[in-house]
Amino acid sequence: MRYFLIFFISFFITSMGWSRTLPICSDCTIQSITEGVSMASDFDTLLIKKGTYKEFNILIDKPLTLIGLNYPIVDGEDQGEIIRIVSDNVTIDGLFIINVGTSYTTDYAAIRVVKSEHFMIKNVVLEKLFFGIYLEKSNNGKVYHNKIIGDAVDEYNSGNGIQLWYCKNVEVEKNIVQHVRDGIYLEFSDNIVIKDNLSTDNLRYGLHFMFSNDDIYTNNTFENNGAGVAVMFSKRIKMIGNTFRKNWGTAAFGMLLKEINDAEISGNIFEENTIGINIEGSNRIRYENNSFLKNGWAVKVLGACYENTFTKNNFLYNSFDISYNSKLNDNVFDQNYWSEYTGYDLDKNGIGDIPYRPVKLFSYIVNKTPETIVLLRSLFMDIIDFSEKVSPVFTPDNLLDKNPLMMKTL
Amino acid sequence: MLKILKYSFYDLIRSRWSYVYFLFYLLLGFVLLFLNNDVSKAVITLMNIIIVLVPLIGTIFGVMYYYNSKEFIELLLAQPIKRSSIFLGQYLGVAGSLTLSLVLGLGIPFVLYGLFKSDAIFDFSLLLVTGAFLTLIFTALSFNIALSNENKIKGFGYAVLLWLFMAVIYDGLFLMSLIIFKEYPLDTFSLVATMFNPIDLSRTLILLKLDISALLGYTGAVFKQFFGTDKGLFISIFMLVLWTVIPIWRLSYKAKRQDF
Amino acid sequence: MIQVENLYKKFGKNEVLSGLNLTIDKGGIFAVLGPNGSGKTTLIKSILGMVVPNKGDVSVSGIAIKKNWKYRQEIDYLPQIANFPGNLKVKELIRMIKDIRQRPSDEQTLIELFKLDSFLDKKLSTLSGGTRQKVNIVLAFMFDCPLLILDEPTTGLDPASLIRLKELIKKEKANGKTILITSHIMQFVAEVADEIIYLLEGKIYFKGSIEQLKKKTDQTDLEHAIAAIATTPANA
Numbered sequence: 038m039r040y041f042l043i044f045f046i047s048f049f050i051t052s053m054g055w056s057r058t059l060p061i062c063s064d065c066t067i068q069s070i071t072e073g074v075s076m077a078s079d080f081d082t083l084l085i086k087k088g089t090y091k092e093f094n095i096l097i098d099k100p101l102t103l104i105g106l107n108y109p110i111v112d113g114e115d116q117g118e119i120i121r122i123v124s125d126n127v128t129i130d131g132l133f134i135i136n137v138g139t140s141y142t143t144d145y146a147a148i149r150v151v152k153s154e155h156f157m158i159k160n161v162v163l164e165k166l167f168f169g170i171y172l173e174k175s176n177n178g179k180v181y182h183n184k185i186i187g188d189a190v191d192e193y194n195s196g197n198g199i200q201l202w203y204c205k206n207v208e209v210e211k212n213i214v215q216h217v218r219d220g221i222y223l224e225f226s227d228n229i230v231i232k233d234n235l236s237t238d239n240l241r242y243g244l245h246f247m248f249s250n251d252d253i254y255t256n257n258t259f260e261n262n263g264a265g266v267a268v269m270f271s272k273r274i275k276m277i278g279n280t281f282r283k284n285w286g287t288a289a290f291g292m293l294l295k296e297i298n299d300a301e302i303s304g305n306i307f308e309e310n311t312i313g314i315n316i317e318g319s320n321r322i323r324y325e326n327n328s329f330l331k332n333g334w335a336v337k338v339l340g341a342c343y344e345n346t347f348t349k350n351n352f353l354y355n356s357f358d359i360s361y362n363s364k365l366n367d368n369v370f371d372q373n374y375w376s377e378y379t380g381y382d383l384d385k386n387g388i389g390d391i392p393y394r395p396v397k398l399f400s401y402i403v404n405k406t407p408e409t410i411v412l413l414r415s416l417f418m419d420i421i422d423f424s425e426k427v428s429p430v431f432t433p434d435n436l437l438d439k440n441p442l443m444m445k446t447l
Numbered sequence: 448m449l450k451i452l453k454y455s456f457y458d459l460i461r462s463r464w465s466y467v468y469f470l471f472y473l474l475l476g477f478v479l480l481f482l483n484n485d486v487s488k489a490v491i492t493l494m495n496i497i498i499v500l501v502p503l504i505g506t507i508f509g510v511m512y513y514y515n516s517k518e519f520i521e522l523l524l525a526q527p528i529k530r531s532s533i534f535l536g537q538y539l540g541v542a543g544s545l546t547l548s549l550v551l552g553l554g555i556p557f558v559l560y561g562l563f564k565s566d567a568i569f570d571f572s573l574l575l576v577t578g579a580f581l582t583l584i585f586t587a588l589s590f591n592i593a594l595s596n597e598n599k600i601k602g603f604g605y606a607v608l609l610w611l612f613m614a615v616i617y618d619g620l621f622l623m624s625l626i627i628f629k630e631y632p633l634d635t636f637s638l639v640a641t642m643f644n645p646i647d648l649s650r651t652l653i654l655l656k657l658d659i660s661a662l663l664g665y666t667g668a669v670f671k672q673f674f675g676t677d678k679g680l681f682i683s684i685f686m687l688v689l690w691t692v693i694p695i696w697r698l699s700y701k702a703k704r705q706d707f
Numbered sequence: 708m709i710q711v712e713n714l715y716k717k718f719g720k721n722e723v724l725s726g727l728n729l730t731i732d733k734g735g736i737f738a739v740l741g742p743n744g745s746g747k748t749t750l751i752k753s754i755l756g757m758v759v760p761n762k763g764d765v766s767v768s769g770i771a772i773k774k775n776w777k778y779r780q781e782i783d784y785l786p787q788i789a790n791f792p793g794n795l796k797v798k799e800l801i802r803m804i805k806d807i808r809q810r811p812s813d814e815q816t817l818i819e820l821f822k823l824d825s826f827l828d829k830k831l832s833t834l835s836g837g838t839r840q841k842v843n844i845v846l847a848f849m850f851d852c853p854l855l856i857l858d859e860p861t862t863g864l865d866p867a868s869l870i871r872l873k874e875l876i877k878k879e880k881a882n883g884k885t886i887l888i889t890s891h892i893m894q895f896v897a898e899v900a901d902e903i904i905y906l907l908e909g910k911i912y913f914k915g916s917i918e919q920l921k922k923k924t925d926q927t928d929l930e931h932a933i934a935a936i937a938t939t940p941a942n943a
Contacts, residue, residue: 285663287671311664331487333661354487356661376488402626407665408633409625411641413658415650416499417618454803458794518790524757525786526807527779706718706758 062086070095070103070111077101085109085132093138097122105131108162113137113147122150128157137166139194146171146196150178158183168196169217176205180212187217189240197222198239201229201249209234219245220262227251234258242267243284254279259291265310267293274300282308290315291332297322306330312337313355316345325349326446334360334400343367349446352376352395356413359395359436362404366433370395374442382443393441396432398425451523451536452543455516459544464511468504468545472552480560486567490574493553494653497578498646502585503610505545509589510606512541514599521707531699534590538698542586546579553578570656577649580687584645585610587694594701613646621647634667642682645690652683708733708854708885709754714763716749716909723749724760725909733853736876736886738896740933741906747889748787750906751856754887755784767854780808785847787858787889793832797823797842800831804846814849820871821845837863848875855879855886861895873899893930905936912936 059073061083067073070092073083082102086109093113097103097120110133113119117138120129127150134147146168150156156178162185163169169185172178180199189195198214201207204226211233214220220236223229223246232255236243243259244266246252251273258280259266265284268274274297281291290312294300296319303325307313313332316322320343328351329335335355336347345368352358353376372388380389399418402409412418425432459465475496479489516537523533557571589606596602621640625633641647654662655674662674673679711729715722723746731737739747752758754765756772756779764771767778791800805812818824821841826834834842840863847857857876861869876899880886890896896903903920905913913920913936917929926932 283660285660287664287666289663309660311660331657331660333658333664354491354657356658376485402622406625406629406633408629408637408667408670409622410662410665411637411647411651411654412618412622412625413650413654413661414495414498415618415647416495417615417622419495420615450807458792461794516792518788519792521757521786522791522804523807525755525779525782525784526804527776528807529776704759706716707752 056080058082100126102128108133118145120148125154131160133162150175169198174203179208182211185214201226223249265290269295278304280306284310294319357400360400366436370438389441392437392439455540469548476553476556501581505582505585506589506606509586513593534702634669710766715761735901738900745906783852785857791831798827812849817845897929
């Protein structure tokens, strides 16, 4: 609604004849974007036609709309930052920005927004970048439908795709981020909506956020990232309908939760990750209707985690469903579907008549001696797992799903 | 050799045990698929069955057949036939008919279920290949046992013991040694120990498909190389071939020097 | 026909053949006799290649048998215990052996001779011991090989069949074949054998005709001669 208003106002102003459209091209009077910005007045539109513009450090210090026609190339020639927005009400649309300078001391970005409001960055394609879109203390803006394709090889000299630092009320929607360090990175940013993004093949995290509260993540896909998604030190997060796939490796997980409180995690799919969700020191989280499919460990609980509830989730064909590193359990598992459940349902109410114990002794052994993983699914292990199930010694004895479902939930 | 193979195969096809075995797998396949309606789950259950039951059946059936066909072997020994042909023919007859029962017994229900349209086809073919290898290996091992033991009871005893050792005891000792020596780097040891047991080897081969996400959770570089690349697959298959060839070679070696 | 030189065979600690030398010429019926455990069957099996000697050489028709199996094409063998794969029918067994040996055979007259027609479609496991022995005989005699080895051929036979067997053996001898027989029935040996080979403690103790044996032991019938031979000093 807010954006609509902005558009409406800017449209209004344009039609009033207060604002102009300034074309930029190699044959035009204005031949560079920098020139265009300096010649434009507030609320003008710069129409950048197809061509290559070798420019960097473009400072946008007044409310302008920059529109690229057929994706004009802005080539920074590895000199440094390319576009810096320091004014409210700036829109950037349809540029193809390449060759952002790499530095070990300054975080050069393709587009940086500093202390500005009501910005809109859309349909931008970024390649050969260091940092992509960097929002700094900027609020009430939108990053929509951009494509960021990096070529990161090492963590120390690569940057993040979309970074938010001390921002509020920003929407990050329908972006594609690949091959950068962290796909989407948030720090100290509240009330952010992140939806329908695709973050894949990134060096470290698909999504990484810390100290950011009241954020909502929906329908994003995170696939094949170095370490998956890390969510740390935040409160009241909602994660709904996301997909976490194929994050493989030693310290890789679909999602890492660390010091997260009062979150809601529902309707997500965790598929073929080494660890589906790795939980550390996180309390009062509701896990509902998630599907854990073919993960190494569906849920790995480390350290103190209290009052979490797992209900109506599907645990399908994971090597281990739940793993604990202690004998204590204060979390509730109820009415989940476990593909390994072998009980029966005589009263036909859809709920198994005997409880299911999702923690195997073997997962405890693997925690202690990781090499034993090669004995996964061996008959010997099945036998000792069975005996542990009958009388738990090493695993939390109150950890059981008393009402295991007989059919998958949808 | 082909003639012997033909006759022992012929003989086996007429014995009711081959049918029992075949029907067992057929039933198992149908039950798993049509009662469960879930190919992924069926593949996992099948894997458990294949690495435990196939070696057991191969061992027992191999020993049983060898002792039962002793007369046949003696009859053939006086005929102008090479000794190794007689034993290899007999061996291939048993192992071949067992493999055929396995592949057809499980294959038919899966094909009827529409496996070719499912993406589980690779997992499933891997299961069948592994099952076939295990049949070949354990039948060869059991023939070796039977050939070295005139006494039937003893032979059966050793064969069952062999299975029990490979299927359960070995892993127990393996696990214990891993836990006792956990202070030391163990990844090379654990991979090598896996190679020395065909059941573990087959299990690893299947794990590479089913549980790769868990296997990659381990830190060791050797593990990563083994499980993370095609190396693991190739080494495992190579070792399985070795496990098949060596007992067969010993069988023909031993057969040449045996008195009857 | 058969040359055995310096043959040694041990089963565990038990030395069964200890430096056995034997030459059997072509033609005639040779009876291999000796007390239980004297190595008769071992000798026969060594010739057939079923037992691998520890030391010594065996050659059949001038061919050394070591690591050789083709020479068995020239041998018909009647095993002592008639064990056959139980799942096969008599007909199938005969067909199979024919298939394996790929030689002209004359099983039909033999089947008629031993009246086996009605058993052809029966499984071998259902046959009686005597009938099985008849099948055994058919299998041994149906090919035309220059060397016949018969290990206890009379086991389980009824008198009529025994007579037919003797006729059969004599007929084969008339065809110029070499026939090696072991038997415990002295009467049978006396009737058919041309020469006696007597084994004792893994060696040839006596080799010669029945007449020579009787003379040597001063006995009038074969049975007593055989019984007495072990006590007579060896000078053969």
